[in-house]
Amino acid sequence: MTLSVNQLQCSRGDICLFEGLTFELSAGQLIWLEGKNGSGKTTLLRSLCGLFLPDAGTIKWKGELTRSSEDTFYKDLFYLGHQNALKLDLNPVENLQVLSRLAGESVSEEQADEALSRFGLSGYEETPVRKLSQGQQRRVALSRLLLSKASLLILDEPFVALDAAAVELLQSVIVTQVEQGGMAILTTHQALPIPEEKLIRVSLDRYV
Amino acid sequence: MFDSFLALLKRDLLLALRRRSDIFTVLFFFIIVVSIFPLGISFEKAVLQKIAPGVVWVAALLASTLALERIFANDYADGTLEQMLLTPQPLSVLVFAKTLAHWLLTGLPLVLIAPLAGLQYHLSASTIGTLMLVLLIGTPILSMIGAIGAALTLGLRGGGILVSLLVLPLYIPVLVYGSGAIEAAMQGDVSLQPYYLLLLAFLLLALVFTPLATAASLRISVE
Numbered sequence: 380m381t382l383s384v385n386q387l388q389c390s391r392g393d394i395c396l397f398e399g400l401t402f403e404l405s406a407g408q409l410i411w412l413e414g415k416n417g418s419g420k421t422t423l424l425r426s427l428c429g430l431f432l433p434d435a436g437t438i439k440w441k442g443e444l445t446r447s448s449e450d451t452f453y454k455d456l457f458y459l460g461h462q463n464a465l466k467l468d469l470n471p472v473e474n475l476q477v478l479s480r481l482a483g484e485s486v487s488e489e490q491a492d493e494a495l496s497r498f499g500l501s502g503y504e505e506t507p508v509r510k511l512s513q514g515q516q517r518r519v520a521l522s523r524l525l526l527s528k529a530s531l532l533i534l535d536e537p538f539v540a541l542d543a544a545a546v547e548l549l550q551s552v553i554v555t556q557v558e559q560g561g562m563a564i565l566t567t568h569q570a571l572p573i574p575e576e577k578l579i580r581v582s583l584d585r586y587v
Numbered sequence: 588m589f590d591s592f593l594a595l596l597k598r599d600l601l602l603a604l605r606r607r608s609d610i611f612t613v614l615f616f617f618i619i620v621v622s623i624f625p626l627g628i629s630f631e632k633a634v635l636q637k638i639a640p641g642v643v644w645v646a647a648l649l650a651s652t653l654a655l656e657r658i659f660a661n662d663y664a665d666g667t668l669e670q671m672l673l674t675p676q677p678l679s680v681l682v683f684a685k686t687l688a689h690w691l692l693t694g695l696p697l698v699l700i701a702p703l704a705g706l707q708y709h710l711s712a713s714t715i716g717t718l719m720l721v722l723l724i725g726t727p728i729l730s731m732i733g734a735i736g737a738a739l740t741l742g743l744r745g746g747g748i749l750v751s752l753l754v755l756p757l758y759i760p761v762l763v764y765g766s767g768a769i770e771a772a773m774q775g776d777v778s779l780q781p782y783y784l785l786l787l788a789f790l791l792l793a794l795v796f797t798p799l800a801t802a803a804s805l806r807i808s809v810e
Binding site: 428431450451454458460462464465466468477478482483485507 | 594595598602605606666667669670671672673674676681809810
């Protein structure tokens with residue numbers, strides 16, 4: 380199980396964000412993506428997911444191009460971008476259930492309740508997401524991590540809007556997933572408590 | 588796959604139930620447009636009957652374009668659309684669920700309110716029946732063609748007006764045969780079957796091709 384990126388080049392408009400980017404991620408490893416604002420971190424993550432068309436280069440999952448085997452790739456992928464992908468008029472449980480259904484997994488109400496309570500949201504199961512704070516909404520979105528069976532996590536600034544306790548919890552969730560043989564790619568400014576040999580640092584700053 | 592289809596359909600209906608104003612704006616737009624024509628033209632029975640088919644259909648077209656922008660705009664804004672693109676389900680199936688929900692919320696109410704329009708224009712009971720039937724066949728086509736336009740204009744500024752400009756010309760065949768059927772029904776001695784068959788053919792074509800076209804447009808728009 381590997382994700383291999385070869386000679387990837389992306390640009391936005393006329394500006395080339397990065398070129399010749401090559402790295403490989405195997406089971407049990409985590410990529411910490413670094414770069415200044417505007418260096419193309421989000422663009423890289425979006426092109427890994429197939430939401431952005433790179434100019435050149437290949438992205439392979441389990442040895443096959445992700446573009447040509449979307450079904451198997453998307454079954455293993457969990458992506459959370461800047462947006463929480465929550466419907467403001469639905470309550471957290473309904474949101475989690477719909478999103479899991481879309482991902483092809485079925486989640487019972489109890490499972491959803493449990494995931495929410497681990498993220499400190501017990502008591503808010505019936506509250507429309509509209510009435511939750513920014514941080515709480517982010518917690519709802521992140522509790523999908525506990526329900527997902529995906530092995531590749533791609534997280535864009537997951538720690539934004541979270542308080543110290545939630546940051547710690549999320550770090551432990553990610554590290555556990557990786558230690559159990561999962562993979563993760565994330566952009567963050569927080570340090571992660573993970574052994575050095577499992578951590579790969581990819582920096583986009585040299586292209587600026 | 589079917590589970591995701593149902594889940595998405597249910598979600599969209601549930602969201603609409605929690606924000607009912609969205610449904611009623613389209614419905615009231617239709618009723619008002621249909622009602623102001625007699626005020627501006629004439630109350631004479633013969634004139635009203637003559638303009639009825641065209642007026643009802645044009646009002647239905649405009650009402651349907653009014654709601655198009657919303658099909659994908661909310662999902663695009665809150666990131667749900669991205670999640671839909673990243674599922675193992677075929678995107679065209681999910682798109683079809685969304686289009687169906689859109690029709691149930693904006694097209695079907697027009698079909699149900701149509702007798703009211705028919706009464707205002709002195710249409711006979713059998714003509715009203717035809718009116719409802721052609722609207723029932725025609726409005727899903729409008730929703731499906733409109734979904735392509737909505738997907739193409741996603742994220743553009745002023746997308747709402749652009750989508751009307753894009754899809755209204757594509758609505759013309761439905762308008763022609765839809766209002767033709769009503770006119771034929773008023774004459775009484777013309778067979779309606781060709782109209783129904785042609786409209787159903789459009790419906791089948793739309794059912795097969797528009798989900799694929801909409802899915803492709805969505806991928807382009809998100810990139």
